[in-house]
Amino acid sequence: MCWTxxxxxxxxxxxxxxxxxxxxxTRAYVNAGMxxxxxxxxxxxxxxxxxxIMQNKFFAExxxxxxxxxxxxxKGGIVLLRCNGKHGGTKQYPHHADxxxxxxxxxxxxxxxxxxxxxxxxNAYATLEGALEYFVDLINVSPGSKDLLITPRKHQLDIFDxxx
Amino acid sequence: xxxxxIIDAVRIGFNNPLSVQEKRKGIYQLFIPxxxxxxxxxxxxxxxxxxxxxxxxxxxxxxxxxxxxxxxTDNKNAILHKIITENGLTEEEGNIWLETTPASVFNDIMQxxxxxxxxxxxxxxxxxxxxxxxxxxxxxxxxxxxxxxxPQKKVYPIPSxxxxxxxxxxxxxxxxVYLFAVKDSSKARLxxxxxxEFQRANLNFRGWIVNEDFEKLSKKxxxxxxxxxxxxxxxxxxxxxxxNIFLQREKSV
Numbered sequence: 347m348c349w350t351x352x353x354x355x356x357x358x359x360x361x362x363x364x365x366x367x368x369x370x371x372t373r374a375y376v377n378a379g380m381x382x383x384x385x386x387x388x389x390x391x392x393x394x395x396x397x398x399i400m401q402n403k404f405f406a407e408x409x410x411x412x413x414x415x416x417x418x419x420x421k422g423g424i425v426l427l428r429c430n431g432k433h434g435g436t437k438q439y440p441h442h443a444d445x446x447x448x449x450x451x452x453x454x455x456x457x458x459x460x461x462x463x464x465x466x467x468x469n470a471y472a473t474l475e476g477a478l479e480y481f482v483d484l485i486n487v488s489p490g491s492k493d494l495l496i497t498p499r500k501h502q503l504d505i506f507d508x509x510x
Numbered sequence: 511x512x513x514x515x516i517i518d519a520v521r522i523g524f525n526n527p528l529s530v531q532e533k534r535k536g537i538y539q540l541f542i543p544x545x546x547x548x549x550x551x552x553x554x555x556x557x558x559x560x561x562x563x564x565x566x567x568x569x570x571x572x573x574x575x576x577x578x579x580x581x582x583t584d585n586k587n588a589i590l591h592k593i594i595t596e597n598g599l600t601e602e603e604g605n606i607w608l609e610t611t612p613a614s615v616f617n618d619i620m621q622x623x624x625x626x627x628x629x630x631x632x633x634x635x636x637x638x639x640x641x642x643x644x645x646x647x648x649x650x651x652x653x654x655x656x657x658x659x660x661p662q663k664k665v666y667p668i669p670s671x672x673x674x675x676x677x678x679x680x681x682x683x684x685x686x687v688y689l690f691a692v693k694d695s696s697k698a699r700l701x702x703x704x705x706x707e708f709q710r711a712n713l714n715f716r717g718w719i720v721n722e723d724f725e726k727l728s729k730k731x732x733x734x735x736x737x738x739x740x741x742x743x744x745x746x747x748x749x750x751x752x753x754n755i756f757l758q759r760e761k762s763v
Binding site for chain 1: 529531533534539541545546547548549550551552553568569570572573576577578580603604605695728729730
């Protein structure tokens with residue numbers, strides 16, 4: 347399979363729908379937190395994905411939401427994207443804990459490294475719920491499927507509703 | 511407890527290329543230059559338990575492993591706990607920890623971070639070992655324990671259709687039982703198409719499926735496969751337990 351950064355970006359941003367809604371897993375990890383997995387496919391049916399939502403039970407800010415591409419050609423899946431909470435340092439910022447994103451790169455896949463090693467600080471969210479909304483928009487989940495992943499907002503006036 | 515003495519001991523041991531920050535009251539996070547393959551630093555904390563200092567991860571090592579690898583069998587759970595025990599660690603509700611003292615803390619940090627890396631490397635077993643074992647184990651079992659039913663490998667029920675290959679054929683009685691070994695959605699779809707084509711050709715057969723893990727298939731693949739075939743085994747373990755019984759029933763028909 348030929349990987350390029352353009353192809354990775356296309357996989358992340360192509361319109362998607364939820365094929366299997368999130369369900370809580372009952373694996374060993376559940377002892378230390380929550381994990382839900384869900385299934386997605388591209389609207390055109392060409393690509394299949396799985397996703398996960400995890401949150402540590404001791405530290406609410408330690409969470410991760412991930413998108414895994416199922417290649418069907420090579421064994422296993424490739425983690426394309428993770429939206430992480432403030433779990434601790436990274437190679438770029440070894441002494442800081444920041445909300446950050448992990449992206450897969452073609453260079454890392456070609457080198458046989460763990461795909462999602464490109465890290466960017468992200469200020470677009472500060473909670474798991476906020477990260478999930480950001481993730482759903484970033485990976486372009488169709489409006490009809492969004493409610494399967496995120497809890498709809500309660501009916502509440504937006505202060506900027508009438509802004510011209 | 512006074513954490514300054516143990517934090518000072520760590521700073522001296524590492525000669526200062528590290529940072530310690532209070533995460534919560536009584537919990538301190540160590541930022542040391544030890545990283546996972548994806549560039550995230552390992553998760554390591556000081557806290558206290560019954561008046562003693564402990565190093566721990568608050569479940570974050572297993573959380574990270576769980577991105578792409580599940581501890582979902584007794585065998586995997588046994589391997590995990592073997593790694594934990596053999597490295598002198600303890601696991602409690604997902605938190606993997608080690609008691610430490612100011613005198614031994616530098617060595618203990620080396621030991622525990624090494625162990626966390628070993629646990630993380632369990633994900634390498636996923637593709638290379640676990641997936642290949644399914645077909646090997648199935649083959650061994652069929653040829654040894656189901657030999658009475660005259661198993662044949664790689665059968666083409668419709669000679670003109672070399673795209674419709676059956677993994678195993680059994681002859682318990684006058685009509686064959688075709689078995690497909692399914693481990694992913696592409697094989698599930700091929701098995702579905704094959705069963706439907708054999709029905710369309712009015713072949714007298716039974717279409718059976720043995721799944722590596724039925725739950726791994728998508729809902730639609732499970733639905734299509736279930737509707738097309740005659741019998742499904744949801745796992746290899748289930749197949750080993752009951753295949754002989756079902757083949758005996760076919761024999762008595």
